[in-house]
Amino acid sequence: VKDAHVTLHDVAARAGVSVATASRALSGIGVRQTNRTRVTSAAEELGYVPNEAARALRNVRTMTVGVVFNKLTGPLGTELLDALVSGLDQHGYSLFVATAQGSKERYDELVHRFLERRVDALLCVNAIGDGAALARFMAAGVPVAALFSKSDGYEKLPLIAPSISDAVADCIDRLKALGHSHLGILRPNPRFRRVEVFRRWASESGIRLRDYEYDEEIFDAGGFVARLASDTGRPTVIVAAEAEAIAIFEAAQQVSLGVPKLLSIVAIRDHELRMPMTKLPISVLHLSPSKVGVTAVEILVRVLSQEDSTSALSPATVQMGSWIERASTGPAPLTNSAD
């Protein structure tokens, strides 16, 4: 029962031509007008659907791209994937998706799997593992790129990295114009590289920067705000992830630490999801991972469409941040400008 598929041979027979002519007619190569119409209508009547797998074997290209995620869940991944799948689709590529769910071993296995699938290109999102299969991709001239971040054996891959430095610059410029000279950043303990971008721009603008570490799991906004309120030398602006920024905003209102009158707040928004729990007008640094996807597709398609498969994917930095000012940031209070 399986494979009741109509084949090119069937079409050719019905049209009374050779398979070669049928193939040419269907792909728009020069054939006599009469033959063309006969073939196309035969294909139509029979419900012919070309076998892409067979075509892939004959041609070298499979017209597929593989993307392997470290973790798929989480809003960043979804947005990226959405951009990738839509973009590649427009260029005729189908996308294989795989996820390692945090396991290095799985990650390497999945990369190898796509080698077997003969994908035309490979995208490694937040790559981890030994990258043993990468050499084979190189040997076969298959372009491979890392997305977002890379590590371990994937270190040598060209990286298409996200950046928010432009948006941070906008934000800092604006805060400075508002008279702020002391900025506090709330960050979960260990890695939170974004702080570094702020540090750089702040120092360039002559703005003091202070770190506040906290436990992501049990952030006590009330306590934080209380400590802040009793600190006469406190920053006049606080930057935090959106959830924490909201909590701080609410807590600040309750201890009458007016926002933005006495304290300005900037949120970093990780995702596109509607955030309806609050009507609070928070100024925000908005991240759009889809921009990384769009850029990745552009770079990929450019390389793939070249005859000379230099296979040289160029690394890139994608500005995925944007600065949106709302009412949670205002002029710096005069009171504690001189601490």
Place this chain on the structure above:
Amino acid sequence: VKDAHVTLHDVAARAGVSVATASRALSGIGVRQTNRTRVTSAAEELGYVPNEAARALRNVRTMTVGVVFNKLTGPLGTELLDALVSGLDQHGYSLFVATAQGSKERYDELVHRFLERRVDALLCVNAIGDGAALARFMAAGVPVAALFSKSDGYEKLPLIAPSISDAVADCIDRLKALGHSHLGILRPNPRFRRVEVFRRWASESGIRLRDYEYDEEIFDAGGFVARLASDTGRPTVIVAAEAEAIAIFEAAQQVSLGVPKLLSIVAIRDHELRMPMTKLPISVLHLSPSKVGVTAVEILVRVLSQEDSTSALSPATVQMGSWIERASTGPAPLTNSAD
């Protein structure tokens, strides 16, 4: 440069055997021990990676599954996808992903595309469009299932549908035990089928149910709570989507409509994302779309592994809800039990 891939022919040559023997050795079919080792080591040395596309052409199966989404973004989609890709992967299948981004035409095109790819099975999430290509899938004996919901031309597909009725039953039972007899449901205007499930179980338990419609975009929690507070015949429990439930909780506190003393609240949680804006202990009906994915994979694999490809995918209903009680639900107040 492209396709510097080592082929089975190369391996056979180096091992000094025929390609047939090489093939058999690699797939563990009976060959002499000496030959087996020679072939495997030859393959190892050459870095042989089997060409899955060629294998697919020869065998009938491509060991691929296609999933087309109506919309990929949004937490439901991600969780479902994660479950699908992990599950199928374990059974050796690779997953093609596509998204129509809300367009019916695109949806149909993408389904057709997967026909060309000769996927072994097709999953249609929230299918829309004329479903013109479905007949071809049928003819080819390729199993196709709809996930979550179906419409238009996809109506006749077996549906793997999510349900929360078990969790709702748990919730209602509990509320009844707490003495509640009047329940209010907040729902965005048009479609919000979930309400029906509540209606059914409420009526079975002899609980009165009242609908409140609202505008999702500009829900005024303060106004809602104010109206509620001044209504002596108000429900003693309110069910709402999580965002709105939180807003109501907060608003209720401000007008001293104590939760759960005077009003119990139940939230419906659509996704897995950490929801840190609130420390509020809200009782919740939790949705896990990944369960739908897991079930889909089970059903699919069962059919695919059958010799007699009956291609008969069975429809199923997946309980994806769970009832989690916290402190926002308590005993019904005595005051307005007799309205």
Place this chain on the structure above:
DNA sequence: CTGAAAGCGCTTACAG
């Protein structure tokens, strides 16, 4: 156990 051969469905030089 092993090899030569056929064939999966297509495309494309190669001759007419």
Place this chain on the structure above:
DNA sequence: CTGAAAGCGCTTACAG
């Protein structure tokens, strides 16, 4: 413009 033929890389009856 057209057809017969080769070949993409594999697997599997079919004979030895």
